Amino acid sequence: MMTTVAFAEVSTPVGTLVPAVTEEGLVALGWGRAMAAHERLGPGLAEVHDPDRTALVVSELNAYFAGELRVFETPIDWRLTSGARRVVLQALHRVPYGTAVTYGELAARSGSAVPARGIGSIMGSNPIPIVVPCHRVIAGNGLGGFSGGEGVETKRRLLTHEGYLQPMLLDL
Structure with missing residues (x-):
C-alpha cells in the first residue's frame, strides 16, 4: 500500500515552512516549496491534497x-527514521521549550553510542526542525550550526523567540 x-x-x-503529513503524522518540515515529496521524502509516497490532515501542525x-x-x-511519523538516528531525534523531541543542550548532553540523554560529533550530523539532517527542535542543541563554545532557513541566524532567532537568548541590541 502506498x-x-x-x-x-x-x-x-x-x-x-512546508509541513509534510502522512496518515501517521508529521514526517517532514522544510523551508519553501523546494521540499517536494520526491526530493525530501523519497519514493513510495503519493502526494494528496488534504487540508484536514495538515490543519493541526x-x-x-x-x-x-x-x-x-x-x-x-x-503526532510524529517516525517510520522514515531508524536506528540511532531515530533514538537521538526522539530524545531531542523531549528537550523543553526555552532550554538548550550541548551535542554531548544530547548524546548522553539519548543513551545511544553516537558521539557528540555524530549528533551534529544527525541534527543537520533532522527532517522535522522546530517541532523536533534541533535549534535547541548548541556547541559547548557557542551556538553551533543550523541547516534550516538562513542557517545560524535562524537558530539565533528561534532561541531568542523561546527566551533562551536575549535579543541583540543593535547600534543605530
Missing part, C-alpha cells in the same frame, strides 16, 4: 510563532 503525504505552506517569521506552528504554544502535540 503511503500518502499532504503538504501545506505556513508563512512564519523565519520563512515559509499549521495551527500549532502559527501558535508557536505567536508565542502561544510551547509544546507541540502534532
Whole structure:
C-alpha cells in the first residue's frame, strides 16, 4: 500500500515552512516549496491534497510563532527514521521549550553510542526542525550550526523567540 503525504505552506517569521503529513503524522518540515515529496521524502509516497490532515501542525506552528504554544502535540511519523538516528531525534523531541543542550548532553540523554560529533550530523539532517527542535542543541563554545532557513541566524532567532537568548541590541 502506498503511503500518502499532504503538504501545506505556513508563512512564519523565519520563512515559509512546508509541513509534510502522512496518515501517521508529521514526517517532514522544510523551508519553501523546494521540499517536494520526491526530493525530501523519497519514493513510495503519493502526494494528496488534504487540508484536514495538515490543519493541526499549521495551527500549532502559527501558535508557536505567536508565542502561544510551547509544546507541540502534532503526532510524529517516525517510520522514515531508524536506528540511532531515530533514538537521538526522539530524545531531542523531549528537550523543553526555552532550554538548550550541548551535542554531548544530547548524546548522553539519548543513551545511544553516537558521539557528540555524530549528533551534529544527525541534527543537520533532522527532517522535522522546530517541532523536533534541533535549534535547541548548541556547541559547548557557542551556538553551533543550523541547516534550516538562513542557517545560524535562524537558530539565533528561534532561541531568542523561546527566551533562551536575549535579543541583540543593535547600534543605530
